[in-house]
Amino acid sequence: MNSTKKKLLGTPYFIWSAIFIVVPLCMVFYYGLTDKSGAFTMENILSIATPEHSKALWLALLLSLISTVICLLLAYPLAMILCKMNVNQHSFIVLIFILPMWMNFLLRTLAWQTLLEKTGVINSILTFLHLPTLNIINTPYAIVLGMVYNFLPFMVLPIYNALSKIDVNVINAARDLGANELQVFLKVTLPLTVPGIISGITMVFIPALTTFVISNLLGGSKILLIGNVVEQEFTQASNWHLGSGLSIVLMLFIILNMVISAVFDKDGEGSVL
Amino acid sequence: MIKNTAKKIYVFLIFVFLYAPIATLIVLSFNASKTRAKWGGFTLKWYIALFKNDDILQALFNTLAIALIASLVATVVGTIACIAIMNLKKRSRTVVMGITNIPMLNADIVTGISLMLLFISMGLRFGFGTILLSHITFCIPYVILSVMPRMKQLNPSTFEAALDLGAGPIYGFFKVVFPDILPGVLSGFLMAFTMSLDDFIITHFTKGAGVDTLSTKIYTEVKKGIKPEMYALSTIIFVTVLILLLLVNKAPADKKQEA
Numbered sequence: 364m365n366s367t368k369k370k371l372l373g374t375p376y377f378i379w380s381a382i383f384i385v386v387p388l389c390m391v392f393y394y395g396l397t398d399k400s401g402a403f404t405m406e407n408i409l410s411i412a413t414p415e416h417s418k419a420l421w422l423a424l425l426l427s428l429i430s431t432v433i434c435l436l437l438a439y440p441l442a443m444i445l446c447k448m449n450v451n452q453h454s455f456i457v458l459i460f461i462l463p464m465w466m467n468f469l470l471r472t473l474a475w476q477t478l479l480e481k482t483g484v485i486n487s488i489l490t491f492l493h494l495p496t497l498n499i500i501n502t503p504y505a506i507v508l509g510m511v512y513n514f515l516p517f518m519v520l521p522i523y524n525a526l527s528k529i530d531v532n533v534i535n536a537a538r539d540l541g542a543n544e545l546q547v548f549l550k551v552t553l554p555l556t557v558p559g560i561i562s563g564i565t566m567v568f569i570p571a572l573t574t575f576v577i578s579n580l581l582g583g584s585k586i587l588l589i590g591n592v593v594e595q596e597f598t599q600a601s602n603w604h605l606g607s608g609l610s611i612v613l614m615l616f617i618i619l620n621m622v623i624s625a626v627f628d629k630d631g632e633g634s635v636l
Numbered sequence: 637m638i639k640n641t642a643k644k645i646y647v648f649l650i651f652v653f654l655y656a657p658i659a660t661l662i663v664l665s666f667n668a669s670k671t672r673a674k675w676g677g678f679t680l681k682w683y684i685a686l687f688k689n690d691d692i693l694q695a696l697f698n699t700l701a702i703a704l705i706a707s708l709v710a711t712v713v714g715t716i717a718c719i720a721i722m723n724l725k726k727r728s729r730t731v732v733m734g735i736t737n738i739p740m741l742n743a744d745i746v747t748g749i750s751l752m753l754l755f756i757s758m759g760l761r762f763g764f765g766t767i768l769l770s771h772i773t774f775c776i777p778y779v780i781l782s783v784m785p786r787m788k789q790l791n792p793s794t795f796e797a798a799l800d801l802g803a804g805p806i807y808g809f810f811k812v813v814f815p816d817i818l819p820g821v822l823s824g825f826l827m828a829f830t831m832s833l834d835d836f837i838i839t840h841f842t843k844g845a846g847v848d849t850l851s852t853k854i855y856t857e858v859k860k861g862i863k864p865e866m867y868a869l870s871t872i873i874f875v876t877v878l879i880l881l882l883l884v885n886k887a888p889a890d891k892k893q894e895a
Binding site: 366369370371372373374375376377379380382383384385386387388390391394437440441444445454455458459460461462463464465466467468469470471472473474475476477478484512515516565569570572573574575576579580590593594597598603606607610613614617620621 | 643646647650651653654655656657658660661664672713714716717719720721722723724732735736737738739741742743744745746747749750751752753754757769770772773776823830831833834836837840841850851854855858862866867870873874877878881885
């Protein structure tokens with residue numbers, strides 16, 4: 364079979380991706396850049412500047428940044444420990460982190476309500492131990508917790524993958540040449556895992572920035588993130604033009620993130636799979 | 637020694653964090669009281685009620701059917717696409733891979749609304765079909781991204797050798813190429829199935845009235861209060877998967893073929 368014939372094999376997918384990936388994105392841009400009469404307008408995009416929308420965007424940015432940093436700080440040491448544990452089955456580690464996904468995402472997040480409530484499980488334990496109780500349900504803190512909980516696996520897996528690919532000889536060489544633990548980490552391990560870190564940041568930051576479910580379930584109904592605003596424009600207000608315009612703003616952050624990833628991870632090494 | 641203990645405690649705490657909500661749900665499925673807030677004693681009645689609840693069973697059927705069909709179609713289309721992508725020139729390959737990456741990198745909410753706008757303009761009736769089309773769309777990239785690395789490791793000469801020895805292209809593919817890429821195909825399928833099963837956001841925007849998956853059913857129940865049958869069902873699903881995984885891991889695993 365020659366290579367032209369092989370290329371033809373891709374036709375179903377190429378057509379599929381054109382119809383279901385490229386065209387829909389173009390439609391978001393079309394709706395976002397037009398008004399109800401179909402005339403060109405920037406108003407939908409510029410409406411991000413209104414106090415209500417910009418507040419939702421800033422809050423979403425703030426909470427997702429905090430969550431991303433917490434995920435990174437929790438995941439890196441964890442990945443290092445897991446890597447050194449010599450679990451010879453790489454797939455087992457992956458499974459442990461993917462397994463929770465088989466329990467529905469909404470139920471898992473809802474379970475935090477039960478855990479965090481004023482008279483919930485965690486507070487009962489704290490009261491029993493005579494410790495001060497934790498009242499974070501329906502606050503931004505609970506949203507951050509929900510984000511960290513849901514997206515932590517997406518930070519651990521790419522970092523773990525990057526770490527497990529490091530050649531032990533490289534580290535041994537650094538030690539032989541007189542580097543101490545800290546120097547080995549800063550000069551060898553950390554730079555080699557940058558693609559994994561960047562990939563992890565993307566996998567956590569984007570879903571956290573755009574979520575509307577976590578803020579709905581754990582933040583009560585009063586806290587609106589940009590994702591909630593977009594969702595409401597589509598499902599309740601039925602203002603697709605405004606919703607699309609705000610989605611374009613969201614996509615700017617996604618593109619920015621993709622550009623940063625491309626700069627740091629040229630070979631696509633930091634994959635989750 | 638102290639350092640090692642500290643490490644173990646750290647890993648343990650993270651796993652408590654990851655699995656605490658799951659434990660909570662399992663406990664709630666045996667809770668005789670209908671509210672989440674208090675413990676009313678041990679019961680199995682929700683498990684019995686579950687099998688009489690047609691709404692939930694229908695949602696379960698939809699969820700499983702969509703996940704299975706979507707991941708199967710995605711696996712076939714994605715694997716075949718990989719063969720083609722490998723043979724593209726560098727430039728077109730970059731373009732195709734860039735497009736493939738879009739559903740992975742783009743926010744689910746944007747993917748969801750973009751597909752919703754597409755289906756509306758195509759005049760499709762929202763329901764099982766539109767959910768399925770969307771799920772296939774976001775499943776294919778998972779398959780491609782997990783098959784691609786395997787394809788790259790292949791030695792192209794083996795396939796050519798098979799052809800030289802008289803094998804037809806299809807026979808040659810299944811006898812020579814397929815066994816080598818199988819681990820990638822399987823992990824792609826599994827990943828796609830899991831993602832489809834766990835998806836809420838994209839389904840939320842592409843479903844029609846009257847058709848529910850478990851996720852959308854749970855979401856509509858949030859405000860009224862989740863039916864305890866739902867906890868029972870998710871406990872059954874979770875335990876089944878856990879047992880399956882333990883069995884698979886017990887089986888002599890090929891250590892080279894990691895996911």
